[in-house]
Amino acid sequence: MSIWEYANPLKFMRTTGVILPYVAAAAVAFCAVGLIWxxxxxxxxxxxxxxxxxxxxxxxxxxxxxxxxxMMLVASLIWIIRRHHVSALLARAAAPVGAVMTVIALIxxxxxxxxxxxxxxxxxxxxTSFLVLFLFYLxxxxxxxxxxxxxxxxxxxxxxxxxxxxxxxxxxxxxIFWSQGLHQGASLSVTPGERMSWVFRYPLYVxxxxxxxxxxTLVLIRTRTEIRARRIAVLDAxxxx
Numbered sequence: 001m002s003i004w005e006y007a008n009p010l011k012f013m014r015t016t017g018v019i020l021p022y023v024a025a026a027a028v029a030f031c032a033v034g035l036i037w038x039x040x041x042x043x044x045x046x047x048x049x050x051x052x053x054x055x056x057x058x059x060x061x062x063x064x065x066x067x068x069x070x071m072m073l074v075a076s077l078i079w080i081i082r083r084h085h086v087s088a089l090l091a092r093a094a095a096p097v098g099a100v101m102t103v104i105a106l107i108x109x110x111x112x113x114x115x116x117x118x119x120x121x122x123x124x125x126x127x128t129s130f131l132v133l134f135l136f137y138l139x140x141x142x143x144x145x146x147x148x149x150x151x152x153x154x155x156x157x158x159x160x161x162x163x164x165x166x167x168x169x170x171x172x173x174x175x176i177f178w179s180q181g182l183h184q185g186a187s188l189s190v191t192p193g194e195r196m197s198w199v200f201r202y203p204l205y206v207x208x209x210x211x212x213x214x215x216x217t218l219v220l221i222r223t224r225t226e227i228r229a230r231r232i233a234v235l236d237a238x239x240x241x
Contacts, residue, residue, distance in 0.1 A: 030210030068098030093222035
């Protein structure tokens with residue numbers, strides 16, 4: 001079995017129709033357990049007090065905001081190279097989900113930053129690259145809407161996705177590129193002595209898994225909707241012709 005079989009819309013619809021309920025149920029379960037565990041069953045941090053608990057929303061949302069764009073890049077490259085329509089629709093469907101994840105990360109970051117830094121926003125390089133990434137999300141969505149021909153829209157948004165990936169990488173590795181700034185370092189680290197306490201780390205892992213599953217659920221639902229909309233548009237064009 002080849003992965004390219006799922007470039008066939010019928011194959012994609014049949015397969016996702018089977019797995020989608022299970023992915024959605026797992027997303028609800030992991031998100032519920034992770035957030036309840038993180039917000040209500042973990043102690044306050046000695047330094048950051050109760051504000052530390054915002055990380056159970058902020059970190060998973062930021063993770064998915066960045067990785068969503070990278071997934072869109074892969075899907076766009078597949079479209080450009082192999083011209084598989086499902087990959088183009090997958091990238092289009094993921095963009096609004098990634099934009100919402102970015103907004104959640106920005107808002108929760110501001111909520112955390114206000115008591116820690118004394119300000120809701122600072123032009124820290126890491127924060128700025130994330131804000132620019134959000135603007136690229138908006139531009140990507142707007143470009144899809146502005147171009148009537150779907151193939152041309154997929155081509156141009158693929159190019160935009162390639163350019164915006166620079167800021168996705170900057171957002172992902174900002175903690176390495178810029179050692180100075182208000183924003184703290186990476187929340188999760190494999191470096192000895194810098195690892196987060198298991199009290200916070202384990203529920204954070206559950207939240208991250210829940211957000212990954214939530215992202216997959218929303219993207220699959222939206223992709224299936226995009227495929228149906230494309231079918232309706234083709235049928236309307238045939239009837240009109």
